[in-house]
Amino acid sequence: MMPRTPRPAGSKPAAPRAPRTRGRPTGEAPGLRPRLLDAALARYASQGIAATRLRDIARDAGATPALLHYYFGDGKHLLEAVIEERILPAIMPMRDAVAAAAAGDDITAAVAAFVNGMSDTIEKHPWVPALWVREVLSEGGALTSVLIDESGRPIVSLMASRFAAAQARGEVNAALDPRLLELSLVSLTFFPPAAAPLWRQLLDARGLGKEDVCRHTLELLQHGFRAEPRNGG
């Protein structure tokens, strides 16, 4: 089905925009709007949002700057659309999976959901780590606020409270801080994909796959945080 309107009916607009009154420029192509979103996302991840020029996005998508302007207005509205229609849909499944796994008292299952959820997200959306390094981790990142609010805060708070509850039940080493345990979990899960081009070369580890890394991380973590067996246990 050919798109009939610039904004798909099923998607919530990122922000109110003035209705366009000038009509469509000639040359509108089916599938161009999603191509523009994908091109923007790729540029954001590889060179940073601030350094990306609209005319490069348009060229990558095989469009003119006028068509990009027709679909999205300015760079701010394009970024809002990329967040709404590409970035949040990529990370929300992980947030939901972790929330579901952490609903009960099984801390091991919650940790596994976190580690595997991040790994699955990155396999499906390989642009996540680079975008995250540039626009969340770097000072002044353009996505820090939205990603912290939408996924960082809910997941991190939930997991830290689950670690604290498990520690209160005697399942987690009392010498560990539950907040820092969540930080360790995030470190072991976010850093390796972000630094993959470096360590795969340095450690001669090109042959290690996603499953190897997840298995290793869970093995290390679950031995690392669990309470010592009682004497005689």
Place this chain on the structure above:
Amino acid sequence: MMPRTPRPAGSKPAAPRAPRTRGRPTGEAPGLRPRLLDAALARYASQGIAATRLRDIARDAGATPALLHYYFGDGKHLLEAVIEERILPAIMPMRDAVAAAAAGDDITAAVAAFVNGMSDTIEKHPWVPALWVREVLSEGGALTSVLIDESGRPIVSLMASRFAAAQARGEVNAALDPRLLELSLVSLTFFPPAAAPLWRQLLDARGLGKEDVCRHTLELLQHGFRAEPRNGG
């Protein structure tokens, strides 16, 4: 003692430069050269090397662009001087401390030297994490190559080989990959300082100090990687 020459006698120049024949501009100030290096480093860390303009560095140091040009020539030579006289001197002590600790067979001591060495380096040089995120971890980082060669490769290879040796002696859980164990160590050591502004807010952890984080990390790691006690042990 006032500096008498633009290049301190004790420092190896970063790269051969054409001798300056035009003489010093008026206005040369004592201590200006180190101030220019510090100003450049601060800009590189906060906004990235490619985005830093020479005239902003000069202004931060209270100098003119002509004076910056007099001392360093162009941006490439300024960067080389910052690497040689600021960045490498900051990270080399950690490399040497880890190498010394990893010379023997005590894997616990080597891990502690790594964790504490990174922590001490960052306490002394707070610009390290931001610069590292922007210029080593980000795609196309300007320092990736030099920092990998000078510190990344030697330390990472050494530690991975120490983990493998400890595993062969039965001291490290056989289910862990020694290369991935080094990756875990780097993740737990590099990520927390790089993401400190985020997690200190998200986890309500402003009160946790450097020592708390190091102690937690070592506790988690050393329980995480050590071999299971034998039955009846």
